[in-house]
Amino acid sequence: MELDERKKKILNAIIRNYQETGEPVGSRTISKYSDLQLSSATIRNEMSDLEEMGLIVQPHTSAGRIPTDRGYRLYVDHMLETADRDTGRQELAETSEFLIDRMDRMEQVLKQMAKVLALNTNYASMISAPRYNRNKLKFIQLSRVEEHKLLAVVVVEGNLIKNTIFEVEEKLSEEDILSLNLLLNTNLNGLTIEEINLGIITKLKEQAGGHTEVVGKVLDAVAEAIRNDDEDLQIYTSGATNIFRYPELSDSSKAKEIIQVFEEKKQLTNLLTDKLGEEGQQGIQVYIGNETPVQSMKDCSVVTATYDLGDGLQGTIGIVGPKRMDYEKVVQTLQTVMGQLDTMFKKEE
Amino acid sequence: MELDERKKKILNAIIRNYQETGEPVGSRTISKYSDLQLSSATIRNEMSDLEEMGLIVQPHTSAGRIPTDRGYRLYVDHMLETADRDTGRQELAETSEFLIDRMDRMEQVLKQMAKVLALNTNYASMISAPRYNRNKLKFIQLSRVEEHKLLAVVVVEGNLIKNTIFEVEEKLSEEDILSLNLLLNTNLNGLTIEEINLGIITKLKEQAGGHTEVVGKVLDAVAEAIRNDDEDLQIYTSGATNIFRYPELSDSSKAKEIIQVFEEKKQLTNLLTDKLGEEGQQGIQVYIGNETPVQSMKDCSVVTATYDLGDGLQGTIGIVGPKRMDYEKVVQTLQTVMGQLDTMFKKEE
C-alpha cells in the first residue's frame, strides 16, 4: 500500500495529538481538529490502512490509535530532512543568561547546561564533558609540598589539568626537582600516550640520575591524565525526575529502571559515545524505543547531538523523554545549546 | 500511664514486625510470634494502652497497629543507649574489598563507599566529602602553560588541590614567574582566608613589582580554593532508586520528591551539615519523619554519622530510608564504614 499525502497528514495529526494528550487518538478528533475536511468515517478508513502499514496501533479494540515506533521513525526522518537548519532557533528560558556569567569552570557550565535543557524541555538531559581525541601532553610541573611528598601537575592539550600527590623515599633537593622538571618537559611535551614508549621511558630514567622512582611515579600520573577510556567520562545529568510527568513512564518499575540509569551514569556512556565521530544529520541522532542501545530505555526516546569545540574536543548532549516527545522542539533546543557552547568556548579559549 | 517492661516488648515486637512486612501488625501475630506467652486478647489490651500513649496507631478501625514517629523515637533512643559500641560490627558485602584496591582518589573512595552503603542496606545513601575546618594555605605554584596563560596550583592543608588557568596581559619572563612564586609562598603559606587581609594584599602587590595583575588573579584563585561555603560541598549519593523497594514511598509523587532531592543534592547539604560539630551519640543522628530538616523527606527517616579524619577534616555519611527502616543495622553499618574510612586514611595520609 502506498503512503499518500493525505495519509501522511493524518499520521502527523495523530502524532501531534498524542504528543499533547498522551491518550489514544480517535477518528472524530482528527476529523474535527485537522485542516483536512473529512468525516470521521473517512478518517477511520485511512487509519485502518495506516494500522495495516504498521504505523499506528490500537491499544485495544474500540480505542483510538497511537503511533508505533515505525510511525515515529517515519515522522522523525521526515522532520530531520525538511528541518530548516537555521530557522526555529529556540529562545531558551531566561536561565541561559545567568549561565554566561559564571563560565569560570567547564564543569559549572555543563551542569548548568544540563539544567537549562531539562528545564526547557521537561525531559531528562545529559551532557558528556568533551573528550580529547588527541591527548597531547602540554606541560608538567613537579613541586614539593611536604618533606617527602611531591605534587605533580599534568596539563594536557585543551587545558585539562590533573594533580597527583605522591610520596617518595629519597630526599630530593630543590635543584633535583628543578632539573627533573626540565627533563620531563623537554622530553615529554607534545607527545601522546602512544608515543611515550618504553624507549623514551628508559631514556628518561637514565637521564634522571638515580631518581628513577620519582620518574616512574610521575609517568603513572601522566598516564592517568591522558588516558582516555570510557570509564571516567564525566557525565552531567539533570531532570531525571521529569519522567514522572509522563504517565506512561511513571509507574514504579519503569521509572526505577530509567532513573537508575541516570543515577549510575555508566550506561549513559553507551548512549553518549555511540555515534561519536559519525557525521549524521548535523550530528543529531534519534533513538526511538527499542532502537536505543540501552535496554532500560526501551520505553523512551533519546535524542543526542555531538558538539565540537575544535581542537579535537568533542562531547555529546542528550535528551531522554517519552516516545511521544516533541522531537521538533528537542532537536531545535539541542541545536541552540550547541550554538551557545560554540560561542562560549570560541570566545574563551 | 506507665510504660512497663511488657509494653516495651510488645512495642518492639510491633516495630520489628512492621519493619519486615510493611503491613499493620495485629494482636494475634504478636501473640504467636513473640516470646511472651500471652493470648491475643491480652495483647489487645496492651496495644490499646500503647495507642493511648501515642506510640502506635491504627490506620483505620479494625486494622492492626503501626508505630508512630514517637514510637520509633522511643525505640531508637533506647537502642542507641544500649548499643554495645563494638559489638555488631557488620560484615559488609564483599564489595568493600574491591574498594581498598583503588583508593587512589578520595573521590573514587567516597563514591564507592556510598555504593557499598546503599548495596548493603538497601536504602539510599549519601556522603559529603570532608571539609576543612581550618583552611590553611599550604603551597602555591605558578607556571606558564602558554604564551599568555598561567597555571596557578593552590594546595590547602589536607592536600586539597585547586587549579586555575588564567590569561595575563603583560609578558612575564621565567624569572618573573620564579620570583612571584617565591613571593607568594613566603607571604601566604600557613594563612587562613581570614588572615589574608587587605594589608597583606597591598604589601604583596607592592613587592610584586608591577605584576599586580597576576597577583590579583592568583589571589582570586586562592580565595576560591580555600573558600568554604556550603555551595560547593561535594556530595556523593547512591541507591536513590532503592526507595522503590518500599511501597509506602514508591508512589510517584512521593518518589519524585525524594529522588529529586538526591538528584539536586543541594538540599542534602542541610542534612549533612545539620549537626556537624555537635558530638551526639558517637556522632550519630537519627531523624524520624518530620524531624528531618528537609521537608520532602517527611515520610522517611534519615540516619547520619559524622566522620573525622583528623586535621579538622570532617564530613558526614547518611542513610535515607522508610520510617520502618532497620535502624539497628543502619547504625551498625555506618559505624563500620566510619571505621573503614578511619583505617584507610590513617594509613594513607
Next chain:
DNA sequence: GTTAGCACTCAACAAAAGGGAGTGCTAACA
C-alpha cells in the same frame, strides 16, 4: 471516493456484595 448510520466492543467507573483480618467489649476463670 465519501459519508451517515448502526451494531458492536471494551476500558473505565461505580455500586453492590462477600470475605476476612482485626478490634473492643463482656463475662468467666485462676
Next chain:
DNA sequence: TGTTAGCACTCCCTTTTGTTGAGTGCTAAC
C-alpha cells in the same frame, strides 16, 4: 486482679455486576 475465650462489629479489600461512553468496523446510500 490479671488473663483469656467468645462474640458482635467495623471496615478494608476484592470480586462481581452493571452502566456509560468513546471509538471502531461495516454496510448502504449518495
